[in-house]
Amino acid sequence: MTSGTPGTPGNPDGADAVEDVTAAGGTETADGADTTVAGGTTEDAALGPRQRLTTDTARPEGGGRAAPGDAPAPARQWPLLTVLVLAGLGLLVVGTDPFPQSFRIGAILVGAALLTGAAIRRALPSVGMLAVRSRFTDMITYGVMGGLIVLLALMVQPGPWLRIPFLEDVLHLTVT
Template sequence: MATARGRRKDGRKKEPGTYLPEGGASPAGPGPLREWPAMVVFGCLIAALLTAALDGFRIAAILIAGTFLVAAILRLFVSDVGVLAIRSRFTDVGVLLFFGAAVLLLGLSIPEPLVDLPWVPKRTGSKGLGL
């Protein structure tokens, strides 16, 4: 049975626009705590960036990779994650885990500098963890 353009098979009119991603709802949401998963991820990221500024890039790389892991876990187990839901759950978790692993490997593979410049602070993040 052929359907008229802009109508479903049962005769109802199709809704215009795009569909929300899985786990997404109205931006107004049910209350002020709707975006708590994104706030947790942004808080972890701010802590990692402060660590990068104050202590060194290796520790910050581990924390940024951990931030990706936190985002992947939230996307996997929390049903309404707000702005963390971009594509399907499988795609979001896969991309977050891939980027987390990439940041971790790249951050830990950067060698010590060949030239010691006196105006560049010596903050490699190798204090205490042996990295």
């Protein structure tokens, strides 16, 4: 990133000091002096204090490509595409209603898609755009949501495939 006033590009020929973002989050000029001051501003001797502009965001842990960079885009994002295709198949089954209990099967497929996302997030070091937050948070979020969707799909009326008496009693207490 080259220095310059906000709204104007920096001078790439080196007339302005070049800033690099350090691991600690501050900035350094070409001569190595830290220019971060209180309030998130940077100070340049020639320009005075100015706002630091965010030019990029950090990728989540494991957010790297799932395939080499020379692979086509779908191959690089196969974990996300796997989850989306499985969820889309579930929504298609629910929307078209091709057989009895298709709402239940479709909802189970949507829940299974999220559970698959949790398993992929746990097993692979790089999952591309499937990584949204930290690995732990993604696994818990995908797993809990997928598990709840599957559980509710199994318990939905009429004719539930799974009966949990405790939950039925709670439901009757809240409704009546």
